[in-house]
Amino acid sequence: xxxxxxxxxxxxxxxxxxxxxxxxxxxxxxxxxxxxxxxxxxxxxxxxxxxxxxxxxxxxxxxxxxxxxxxxxxxxxxxxxxxxxxxxxxxxxxxxxxxxxxxxxxxxxxxxxx
Amino acid sequence: xxxxxxxxxxxxxxxxxxxxxxxxxxxxxxxxxxxxxxxxxxxxxxxxxxxxxxxxxxxxxxxxxxxxxxxxxxxxxxxxxxxxxxxxxxxxxxxxxxxxxxxxxxxxxxxxxx
Numbered sequence: 001x002x003x004x005x006x007x008x009x010x011x012x013x014x015x016x017x018x019x020x021x022x023x024x025x026x027x028x029x030x031x032x033x034x035x036x037x038x039x040x041x042x043x044x045x046x047x048x049x050x051x052x053x054x055x056x057x058x059x060x061x062x063x064x065x066x067x068x069x070x071x072x073x074x075x076x077x078x079x080x081x082x083x084x085x086x087x088x089x090x091x092x093x094x095x096x097x098x099x100x101x102x103x104x105x106x107x108x109x110x111x112x113x114x
Numbered sequence: 115x116x117x118x119x120x121x122x123x124x125x126x127x128x129x130x131x132x133x134x135x136x137x138x139x140x141x142x143x144x145x146x147x148x149x150x151x152x153x154x155x156x157x158x159x160x161x162x163x164x165x166x167x168x169x170x171x172x173x174x175x176x177x178x179x180x181x182x183x184x185x186x187x188x189x190x191x192x193x194x195x196x197x198x199x200x201x202x203x204x205x206x207x208x209x210x211x212x213x214x215x216x217x218x219x220x221x222x223x224x225x226x227x228x
């Protein structure tokens with residue numbers, strides 16, 4: 001039982017390049033989330049998927065797209081990377097609806113855009 | 115708008131000393147409250163959570179937190195800090211919006227002196 005896994009762990013891009021961050025969970029959770037973490041700002045929600053087949057914007061969706069490929073996998077795509085997207089990206093999952101459920105986090109992807 | 119405030123960006127305590135990390139939230143109803151810990155280069159791990167009932171909750175690694183509705187606070191405490199507790203600590207509120215997202219405080223970095 002690996003929990004939430006993310007690939008890659010580190011990535012360096014040049015401005016304008018594209019890439020996809022991968023996330024998978026093996027806990028049979030319904031909801032999945034993408035956050036970005038910037039110094040002094042905590043984590044901010046980019047996109048979420050409340051259940052398989054649905055995705056919705058969070059607080060800071062501009063410049064990103066997502067795909068809920070199946071119940072296990074939720075990917076985040078940067079179509080044209082910008083230096084402002086330099087950040088640490090975390091994927092999380094949660095078993096059911098309801099604000100009380102704990103979210104389980106992956107180890108993060110550290111992205112640098114030059 | 116809902117917000118979470120962690121007023122201390124950095125805290126340094128001596129090993130064996132007691133610890134209190136402060137967290138205040140702004141939210142209309144009784145929120146779902148969480149404390150997460152992030153060790154360097156790692157993802158977030160849940161320390162404890164409060165939904166209802168006893169306002170003093172126990173967590174892992176010897177941590178506890180007390181919910182005080184009158185002060186809109188959820189402070190984290192530990193009676194005796196160990197060097198391995200050095201990490202960044204995040205307070206979070208679970209909301210019903212955005213697919214039950216978490217709203218995070220900016221974090222408090224704990225340094226432990228030997």
